[in-house]
């Protein structure tokens with residue numbers, strides 16, 4: 001205990017009761033309490049505004065305030081000060097109400113034993129510290145939940161915009177292209193043999209429209225993998241096609257995963273599928289952009305029931321994860337995994353290649369988040385390089 005006296009604000013309109021309380025405190029712990037006595041709420045509020053108190057002893061029936069209002073106004077003025085309410089013999093119910101409204105304890109006037117008095121004040125102070133800590137924890141948890149929800153919303157909005165643009169590209173542009181192709185072919189037939197030089201051969205029109213269609217298809221699938229609706233296996237196969245000629249990729253899909261998907265193409269939730277796709281897409285883009293790797297392996301497997309794991313491993317240059325500044329790509333992988341209640345870890349070292357591991361619960365976030373932590377440790381499986389946990 002500190003040697004400083006405990007500063008008590010005693011708010012009591014009865015001079016007799018106030019004297020008894022002061023004497024009781026002095027008797028139980030001489031020199032340990034320094035009491036300031038006021039008789040009205042207005043005075044108490046003034047004191048609390050200009051002075052610092054460790055605890056307030058508060059009679060609820062004062063000349064200028066009655067009942068719970070007294071407590072509520074005092075708390076509002078000094079939310080950090082613990083309050084012990086003073087009640088009469090018949091006021092047990094009021095005392096309970098006071099506890100519900102934020103008082104830390106109560107004392108019944110006329111039953112004041114000096115020992116109990118000092119102990120009650122100390123307990124009230126300790127209880128207030130614990131309550132405030134719990135409140136801070138609760139607020140932090142609520143804030144974390146809100147952040148998680150806002151991350152999910154941002155990703156959902158971004159994906160919706162991408163999906164809409166992709167659909168417009170696919171349907172709108174293709175439709176107009178077909179129209180243009182028809183017009184061109186009709187126009188080409190109309191032209192007389194005399195103007196041969198201006199005539200577009202039909203196969204040129206075909207190959208041009210085909211090429212435009214292919215480019216549009218590519219662009220649209222880069223924006224949003226509509227193929228996801230057919231399951232993870234075709235989606236990942238099509239993702240690999242995008243990197244053909246850029247780096248040699250070996251795709252390993254767990255047999256059990258493939259078997260389950262053959263039985264039910266929705267065995268992995270769309271959102272989880274999209275998440276794992278986006279992470280793989282960024283990891284592979286990084287391999288092509290930064291690694292100089294000759295070989296990459298992309299593996300999808302369920303490390304155990306209820307979880308999906310993605311591993312992208314390259315044999316390229318690697319990098320020092322601690323000193324390399326992160327770009328948007330890494331942050332995006334973290335955000336996607338985190339929004340689904342999962343984790344993403346990047347392990348790398350100069351000269352040692354890079355491994356990106358993402359672990360995602362197949363159930364909605366919340367229920368399985370804790371388990372993910374131990375799972376992530378397993379996934380890190382003793383790789384000797386430094387590690388960048390993407391979820392703080």
Ligand SMILES: Nc1ncnc2c1ncn2[C@@H]1O[C@H](COP(=O)(O)OP(=O)(O)OP(=O)(O)O)[C@@H](O)[C@H]1O
Pocket residue numbers: 286287289290291314316317318319324325326327328329330331354
């Ligand atoms: N597979 C890899 N091999 C080597 N270095 C890598 C690899 N992946 C990431 N890096 C390093 O990590 C850095 C950060 O990657 P990150 O994806 O966050 O950003 P970026 O790729 O530079 O830019 P962008 O925001 O376009 O993704 C890269 O600049 C690169 O130095």
Ligand SMILES: [Mg+2]
Pocket residue numbers: 282285286327328329330
């Ligand atoms: Mg990147």
